Amino acid sequence: MAYQALYRVYRPRTFDDMVGQEVITQTLKNAIETHQTGHAYLFSGPRGTGKTSAAKIFAREINxxxxxxxxxQIPDIVEFDAASNSRVEDMRDILSNVDYAPIEAEFKVYIIDEVHMLSNSAFNALLKTLEEPPANVKFILATTEPQKVPVTILSRTQRFEFKxxxxxxxxxxxxxVLNKQQIAYEDDALRIIANVAEGGMRDALSILDQxxxxxxxxVTVDNALQVTGSTTTTELxxxxxxxSAGNTxxxxxxLHDILxxxxxxxxxxxxxxxxxxxxxLVDVAEELIKSTIQLSELQALSKKLGIARIEQMMLILxxxxxxxxxxxxxxxxxELLTVKLSMLVEPVAIVSSSLEKSSVNDESLMSSPVKNKNDQKDRTINAKPIVTEKVKNITPSVAEQEQVIAPVLSEQISHNADNELLVRTGQQAVFAVLQLAKREALSRAKSNxxxxxxxxxxxxxxMLTIAEPVAASEEALVLAFDYPALLEQALNDAQMQNNLEKALREQHLPISMVFISQEDWHQERAAYVKNLKSGVTQHINLTDLPRVSSQTSAINLEEPKTVIKETEPAVVAAAKEMFGSDIVTVID
Structure with missing residues (x-):
């Protein structure tokens, strides 16, 4: 006899054989026993949860x-696959036999699988028959996507949600199943298979077969991991x-070892x-934990990460x-995921500690010792502008990266004493490239x-994956980085810069480099275009501009802009706030 897959061999034959759907099976059993069965049912739910099996059991039980x-072998149980027979002609062929009496059984039962795949015309053809079928005809519709079934069909059925x-x-x-098959197994291997199945019994049996x-x-843990592609708990x-330690x-x-x-x-x-x-969940609902990792390990990570950071990580994932x-x-x-996750290095704790340090050590904020709650409140208010000014006009996630994560990542950079920093940054460097920019040069850089x-x-x-060429001349290339924290790291990584220059030279691309954040790139490009429109031209030679030093940071380079903003006349600032900066023009 030919081999049969486990999910076919162990398909439930009675309602008692079905597992995980007790409410539905009990309701259907009671309806059959009391002879109160409806004329149309809709079984909906995820794949492999027993919809078709329940329909076949129901059809046998009522007969x-x-x-x-x-x-x-039962001519009065008709199974129809709507996925491959979705046309109105197919539906009419089925319905043409509805009015004929059952051949052997008491009821003729039509099981329409994947009913959501029917066309609108097919649904319309089914509608009238479904509403008032002959007394000895019953319909069971099964679907994984009930939202695609017209409400006119839904309102004519008894609906059962399979979970x-x-x-x-x-x-x-x-x-x-394994006991019946007399096959040895490891308990953790079955846990892995059950988790990968994601609530589908058919999927679980298919994976077990593999x-x-x-x-x-x-059935061993190693075999289960190999077949499912799962990662061992040690690697995970x-x-x-x-x-979580921020060790990029x-x-x-x-990650490389896992891949x-x-x-x-x-x-x-x-x-x-x-x-x-x-x-x-380890500290709030220990009984719900599925992992086999020791609770002490999970508790240590829970204490280190915190709920807020776990939420951020899950959103990124x-x-x-x-x-x-x-x-x-x-x-x-x-790799991009890994960089993002490792950049989330305890932002809340570090910001609060830096505020505390500022309030304690900065003599300009400590004109007198704290004596009461009002003094403490005043100090907190005075401390806030330091953080607010620094992260102004930056989205929260980027602000955390720029203010908190960049210093941490900078400590991880291994500088090569034999290499020197090669790149430039800032508005003047960008303007110098834009003055000589060519579309062909940028196209070659992007394609390579x-x-x-x-x-x-x-x-x-x-690091370079989240950077892209945004402008190029025959001699220079502007790279824009998505995250200021990684820009900070790239500006100080001499080894990477030297390797990049060598790679650019081999590809016959511009070897002079300008690094900038995406946000600053858009601002500088807009400023350059504005100058061109107003007739302001200034020839800048890129080689005359200094390269970054080991002390240079993307944040510090923006300080001159802040100074200019602070010296802006109050009347100009008020006019811009009222009418918008695009409308207001200052004329000396």
């Missing part, structure tokens, strides 16, 4: 047919520890989200998860950029 009987099956229930079912085939009739814990190079190295083993990118993101969930579905370069997106950055190591490649 008193033995559970071991194959549905294909995802709990992983513990799935695991217990797998144990039962693991058995892979492991020669032995090492990764989360590295990003270490985080990227752990070398052939782990699935989507599965890795799901595993990280699952671990963060357990870290979040969710965004990357959506992007992974639309790209073939999953490795690059995972993805290939060029693959020559770098993992850490440098991740």
């Amino acid at each position: 008193g047919i033995d559970p071991t009987t194959d549905e294909s 995802r099956i709990d992983s513990l229930v799935i695991k217990a079912r797998l144990v039962d 693991v058995i085939a892979f492991g020669t009739d032995n 814990l090492a990764y989360v520890k590295a990003v 190079p270490r985080s990227l190295q752990v 070398i083993e052939g782990k699935d990118a989507q599965r890795l993101v799901v595993d990280i989200i699952g671990l963060l969930r357990d870290i979040m 969710d965004g990357i998860q959506k992007q992974l579905m639309q790209t073939m370069q999953s490795d690059v997106y995972l 950029w993805p290939t060029l950055i693959t020559q770098f190591n993992v850490a440098q490649q991740a």
